Amino acid sequence: MRLVTAIAFAIGAWIASPSAAPALVRIDVDLGAQTMRVASDSGESFQWPISSGAAGRETPRGTYRPTALYPMVYSWKYGNEPMPHSIFFYGQYAIHGTIEVDALGRPASHGCIRLAPSDAATLYALVSREGALIRISGASAPDPFAEVGRAR
Numbered sequence: 001m002r003l004v005t006a007i008a009f010a011i012g013a014w015i016a017s018p019s020a021a022p023a024l025v026r027i028d029v030d031l032g033a034q035t036m037r038v039a040s041d042s043g044e045s046f047q048w049p050i051s052s053g054a055a056g057r058e059t060p061r062g063t064y065r066p067t068a069l070y071p072m073v074y075s076w077k078y079g080n081e082p083m084p085h086s087i088f089f090y091g092q093y094a095i096h097g098t099i100e101v102d103a104l105g106r107p108a109s110h111g112c113i114r115l116a117p118s119d120a121a122t123l124y125a126l127v128s129r130e131g132a133l134i135r136i137s138g139a140s141a142p143d144p145f146a147e148v149g150r151a152r
Contacts, residue, residue: 023130032138085124
């Protein structure tokens, strides 16, 4: 019985040890700054501008793990808009590339987190290899162009 207990303890300690943990990409999204910071256990790190959900279409805040990864998705809901390198994290919400790169740095999406296509490809490759923990925080930044429209 002592041998079984000792073996079980040794296996538990080995599983819980930091060296047994898989590599992980930490993705921190700051909705106020409209930026994403990425840090990989393999040593790579990045900071990129994003577009999150526009007013009335907020991006969900919280901590998530990827639920699905697709090299290409087309959004049937929004006119077959291409969503390259999609990393889904909560229902239909995803991090993905966009062709609307001029909107990066301000809220402009329907709730997803948009990246430049090359940044989305880099992130997709990292997450495919290492997995990820996604943290989304901060208050959404106001859209500077919304005030221009109201002033007219």
